[in-house]
Amino acid sequence: MRILCLHGSGMSPDIMKAQMSTLRExxxxxxxxHFLAGRITCPPAPGVQHLPGPYLCYSADFDPVSVRAAQVLVQKEFETQGPFDGVLGFSAGAAILAGYLLNQRTRYPGKPLPVQFAVFCSAVPIVSTDPVYYQALYGSLSSEEEQMIRSGQLDQILKLREPIRTAVKAVATVTDTLKSILNNPPTHFLDRQPLEIPCPVHPDVYKARLNIPTLHIRGKKEPRSLKECALVLESFCSPSLRRTLEHRTPHSLPTSRAEVEDMLAAMEEVVGSDRRARL
Known part of the structure; x- marks a missing residue:
């Protein structure tokens, strides 16, 4: 069985391999x-500074152009290194994979997804690259709403109408939480032309769903903004085919042997669900 793995921002395949060493054992x-490297250099993620670089990411600005480039990178990996039975992503890697799979479901609704299962660990917002969806969410902003977004201030963002408020709030709170990795404040991502603002998928507007077994792993002590992202991702996955697992380490893969064993048992259950579904 082959699993395509995407690391988080400020990491690398070698760092992710080290973090998954017990699981792999x-x-x-x-x-x-199989580990796919990001193509953009960035500051190291907290807790990995002692490990040798390079420190990489798939998208530095979360804008539609760079996220689309990251999805193209994933597609090329499927074409040149595939097939893969499943995918596993951490943080930004999880969001890129989820966005890629949702995009596949949107573009090719009658085709099976290219994998049979997915493992999403501590995902950040899933940013759409679909111009139709961008237009649906941001295409009718008033000048006042544009100013609220450009301010980057949460009290202003909360005045926006739904579902714009939820999408922009996710960008603002997560980029603030991860500013030590992203090396920029929320205004860097929000003070832009409307169709260049990161546009997280919202389950009330973005209709694609993943009908494969999924495992959702997150830390019990994750910042609230990241917990909300994980819950949004879960909402795009079939309730009857998804499983959730929490561990004690904030915004990280499970580290203790006992929790890695729990993760492996959950992965085996998800893989087994896929095999039973195909019988």
Missing amino acids: LCDPSWEF
């Missing part, structure tokens, strides 16, 4: 983890 020897 304990899992079935037939499981092959």
